Amino acid sequence: xxxxxxxxxxxxxxxxxxxxxxxxxxxxxxxxxxxxxxxxxxxxxxxxxxxxxxxxxxxxxxxxxxxxxxxxxxxxxxxxxxxxxxxxxxxxxxxxxxxxxxxxxxxxxxxxxxxxxxxxxxxxxxxxxxxxxxxxxxxxxxxxxxxxxxxxxxxxxxxxxxxxxxxxxxxxxxxxxxxxxxxxxxxxxxxxxxxxxxxxxxxxxxxxxxxxxxxxxxxxxxxxxxxxxxxxxxxxxxxxxxxxxxxxxxxxxxxxxxxxxxxxxxxxxxxxxxxxxxxxxxxxxxxxxxxxxxxxxxxxxxxxxxxxxxxxxxxxxxxxxxxxxxxxxxxxxxxxxxxxxxxxxxxxxxxxxxxxxxxxxxxxxxxxxxxxxxxxxxxxxxxxxxxxxxxxxxxxxxxxxxxxxxxxxxxxxxxxxxxxxxxxxxxxxxxxxxxxxxxxxxxxxxxxxxxxxxxxxxxxxxxxxxxxxxxxxxxxxxxxxxxxxxxxxxxxxxxxxxxxxxxxxxxxxxxxxxxxxxxxxxxxxxxxxxxxxxxxxxxxxxxxxxxxxxxxxxxxxxxxxxxxxxxxxxxxxxxxxxxxxxxxxxxxxxxxxxxxxxxxxxxxxxxxxxxxxxxxxxxxxxxxxxxxxxxxxxxxxxxxxxxxxxxxxxxxxxxxxxxxxxxxxxxxxxxxxxxxxxxxxxxxxxxxxxxxxxxxxxxxxxxxxxxxxxxxx
Numbered sequence: 001x002x003x004x005x006x007x008x009x010x011x012x013x014x015x016x017x018x019x020x021x022x023x024x025x026x027x028x029x030x031x032x033x034x035x036x037x038x039x040x041x042x043x044x045x046x047x048x049x050x051x052x053x054x055x056x057x058x059x060x061x062x063x064x065x066x067x068x069x070x071x072x073x074x075x076x077x078x079x080x081x082x083x084x085x086x087x088x089x090x091x092x093x094x095x096x097x098x099x100x101x102x103x104x105x106x107x108x109x110x111x112x113x114x115x116x117x118x119x120x121x122x123x124x125x126x127x128x129x130x131x132x133x134x135x136x137x138x139x140x141x142x143x144x145x146x147x148x149x150x151x152x153x154x155x156x157x158x159x160x161x162x163x164x165x166x167x168x169x170x171x172x173x174x175x176x177x178x179x180x181x182x183x184x185x186x187x188x189x190x191x192x193x194x195x196x197x198x199x200x201x202x203x204x205x206x207x208x209x210x211x212x213x214x215x216x217x218x219x220x221x222x223x224x225x226x227x228x229x230x231x232x233x234x235x236x237x238x239x240x241x242x243x244x245x246x247x248x249x250x251x252x253x254x255x256x257x258x259x260x261x262x263x264x265x266x267x268x269x270x271x272x273x274x275x276x277x278x279x280x281x282x283x284x285x286x287x288x289x290x291x292x293x294x295x296x297x298x299x300x301x302x303x304x305x306x307x308x309x310x311x312x313x314x315x316x317x318x319x320x321x322x323x324x325x326x327x328x329x330x331x332x333x334x335x336x337x338x339x340x341x342x343x344x345x346x347x348x349x350x351x352x353x354x355x356x357x358x359x360x361x362x363x364x365x366x367x368x369x370x371x372x373x374x375x376x377x378x379x380x381x382x383x384x385x386x387x388x389x390x391x392x393x394x395x396x397x398x399x400x401x402x403x404x405x406x407x408x409x410x411x412x413x414x415x416x417x418x419x420x421x422x423x424x425x426x427x428x429x430x431x432x433x434x435x436x437x438x439x440x441x442x443x444x445x446x447x448x449x450x451x452x453x454x455x456x457x458x459x460x461x462x463x464x465x466x467x468x469x470x471x472x473x474x475x476x477x478x479x480x481x482x483x484x485x486x487x488x489x490x491x492x493x494x495x496x497x498x499x500x501x502x503x504x505x506x507x508x509x510x511x512x513x514x515x516x517x518x519x520x521x522x523x524x525x526x527x528x529x530x531x532x533x534x535x536x537x538x539x540x541x542x543x544x545x546x547x548x549x550x551x552x553x554x555x556x557x558x559x560x561x562x563x564x565x566x567x568x569x570x571x572x573x574x575x576x577x578x579x580x581x582x583x584x585x586x587x588x589x590x591x592x593x594x595x596x597x598x599x600x601x602x603x604x605x606x607x608x609x610x611x612x613x614x615x616x617x618x619x620x621x622x623x624x625x626x627x628x629x630x631x632x633x634x635x636x637x638x639x640x641x642x643x644x645x646x647x648x649x650x651x652x653x654x655x656x657x658x659x660x661x662x663x664x665x666x667x668x669x670x671x672x673x674x675x676x677x678x679x680x681x682x683x684x685x686x687x688x689x690x691x692x693x694x695x696x697x698x699x700x701x702x703x704x705x706x707x708x709x710x711x712x713x
Contacts, residue, residue: 072140343388477595
C-alpha cells in the first residue's frame with residue numbers, strides 16, 4: 001500500500017512538469033491620454049528663451065469669475081471625462097508668522113469628475129484682502145480608465161474687483177435717538193443725531209465730530225449696493241464694543257444698542273462702528289462711523305461772590321484783604337463764617353456743581369487769617385489756597401463717589417439741610433467731582449517751571465480707600481515762589497473728564513499768549529477763563545523807619561517827622577545797618593510739614609553793591625563793588641573806601657533784600673527787592689605812590705566783618 005501511493009504521486013509530478021510554459025510579460029498596451037488647458041492665463045511652468053536662458057512666466061491675475069476651457073486626446077482610444085481640483089493659499093498668515101503659507105497641492109479627495117470641456121468658476125478670496133493665489137489642476141481619463149499622469153495646471157491670482165459697497169442709512173427711525181438733559185433737570189427732550197464721521201487717516205489726530213449722550217439709544221441701519229451682476233452681499237459683519245465681529249445673513253439690515261430687549265449696551269468713550277458687506281467669493285468692503293458716547297463735562301471756578309469783598313478789610317500798602325478768624329470751624333466745632341454763596345458756607349454741600357455761579361475768586365487760609373483773593377493777587381508762601389469749582393454735565397448719572405461705609409452719606413448740615421452734594425442720584429446736570437493741577441513758573445525769571453502731578457478725584461468719601469479725599473473744595477499749599485497757573489477738571493458719572501487742556505503747561509502757554517495779545521480769539525478767550533493765575537510769596541521789605549536803619553533814603557519821612565537828607569560820610573567809611581522783614585517766611589532747610597503758616601525760621605539775605613566812579617588821566621569811568629552776602633535779618637556792614645579805586649565823592653548803594661538763601665541757584669526759593677540810596681563821601685587822600693591800575697590789582701576796599709567780595713571796573 002505504501003509503495004503504490006509513492007508511485008502515484010511521482011507520476012502526477014512528472015506529468016505536471018512536462019506541461020509547464022513561460023509567463024507572458026505584464027505590459028499595458030493602452031497609452032495614457034493627454035490634457036491641456038485651452039483658454040487660461042499663461043502657466044508659470046511655461047518658459048521662454050531670453051538672452052540664452054529660460055524665463056518662467058509671471059503669475060497672472062484673473063477675475064474671481066472666470067470661464068475656463070480645456071481639452072484632452074487619446075491616441076488609442078477616447079477621452080471619457082476629466083478630474084479637476086482647485087487649491088488656494090490661506091486667507092491670512094498662520095499665527096505667529098508674517099507671510100502666507102506656500103500654495104498647497106491638491107489632495108485626492110479634492111478632485112471632482114466632469115465630462116465638460118469648459119465651465120465658469122467662482123474663486124474665493126478673503127474679506128481681509130481682495131486677491132488670493134490659486135492653482136487649477138485637471139487631467140483626462142480614457143475609455144479604459146487610464147488617467148493622464150501629468151495633469152495640466154496653472155497658478156494665478158483671483159482678484160475681487162467689485163465687492164458690494166456697504167451703506168449706513170440715516171433716515172426716519174434710524175440714527176441716534178437721545179434723551180438730552182438741560183442743566184438742572186429743567187426739561188427733557190428727544191433729539192436725533194446723525195453720525196457721519198468715518199474713521200480714516202485724516203482724523204486720527206482729532207476727536208470725533210459727532211457726540212451722543214451717555215445712555216442714548218443707538219440705531220444702525222444698513223444696506224449694500226452691488227457693483228457687478230450677481231455681486232450682491234451674501235452676509236454682513238459688524239462690530240462696536242463686541243470683542244469679535246458679529247456675522248449676520250443678508251436679510252439683517254440693522255442693530256440697536258442701549259435699547260433694552262436684550263440688545264448690547266455701549267459704554268461711554270470714543271467709538272468706531274465697523275460694517276462689512278461680504279459677497280459670495282468672500283470679498284468685502286467695509287464702512288465705519290466714528291463718534292463719541294458721553295459729552296465731556298464743563299468746568300468753571302466757583303469762588304466767593306465779589307460782593308463779599310467788603311467783609312474783608314483792605315490792608316493799606318499791601319493790597320491784602322483778610323479777616324481774623326478766632327476759631328476755625330471743624331466737625332466737632334461748627335462755625336458759620338457768614339459767607340453765604342461761597343465755598344466756605346452751607347452752599348458747598350447743598351448746591352450741585354451745575355448750580356454754583358461762576359466767580360474767579362478764591363480764599364486763602366494763613367495762620368488765623370482768611371484772605372479774599374481775585375485773579376492776579378499774591379498769596380502767602382505755604383498758605384492754604386481754597387478754590388471752589390462748579391461745572392455742568394448734560395448726560396451722565398450723578399454717581400458721586402460716596403461709599404456706604406462712610407457716615408457722610410447720612411449727613412445733614414446747617415440745621416436740617418440735606419447734603420445733596422454727597423447723595424448719588426440720576427442725572428442732574430452736574431459732574432460728580434473734580435481734579436486740580438497747576439504749574440508754577442518759578443522766580444526769579446519764570447523760565448523754570450514746576451508741575452506737580454494732578455490731584456486725585458474729590459469728593460471721594462471712602463474710609464477704606466487709600467485715595468480718599470473727603471473734600472468739596474480744593475485745598476493746596478504751594479511752597480515755591482512764582483506765578484501759578486491752576487486748572488480744574490470736572491469728572492462725570494461715566495468717568496469722562498474735561499479734557500480741553502492736556503496739562504497745566506498747555507494752560508500756561510495759552511495764558512501767556514493771550515495776555516501778550518497773541519492769537520486772541522473768542523474761543524481762546526473763553527478757554528482763558530478756565531485758568532486761574534496768581535502769584536505765590538509776598539515780597540520781603542525794608543524797615544526804613546526802624547530806629548538805627550542807616551543810611552536812609554533821602555526824602556523819607558517816618559511817623560510824621562522831617563524828611564531825611566542824603567547820607568554823608570566824612571571819613572569815607574560806609575556804615576550800613578539794614579533791617580528787613582518777610583511777611584511769609586519759608587525756610588527750605590527746615591520746611592514745615594503742614595501748610596497754612598510760616599516756617600519757624602526766617603531767612604533774609606542782604607547784599608550791597610557800591611556804585612562809584614574812578615578818574616585817571618582825565619577819564620572817568622564807573623566802578624562797582626559787590627560786598628559779600630550775609631544771611632542775618634539784621635546786618636551791620638562797615639565798608640572803608642581806599643584810594644584810588646573809587647575817587648568820586650557821589651556814590652549809590654544798591655541794596656538787595658531776599659527772602660531766600662540761594663534763589664539764583666535754586667529757582668522757586670524766593671524773590672528779592674532792591675533799593676538804591678545815594679550817599680556823599682569825602683574825597684580820597686592825596687596819593688603817596690605810583691598809581692595802580694585797578695583792572696589788574698586787588699580790591700581797594702577794606703571790608704570789616706567780611707572776608708571777600710567782587711570788584712568790577
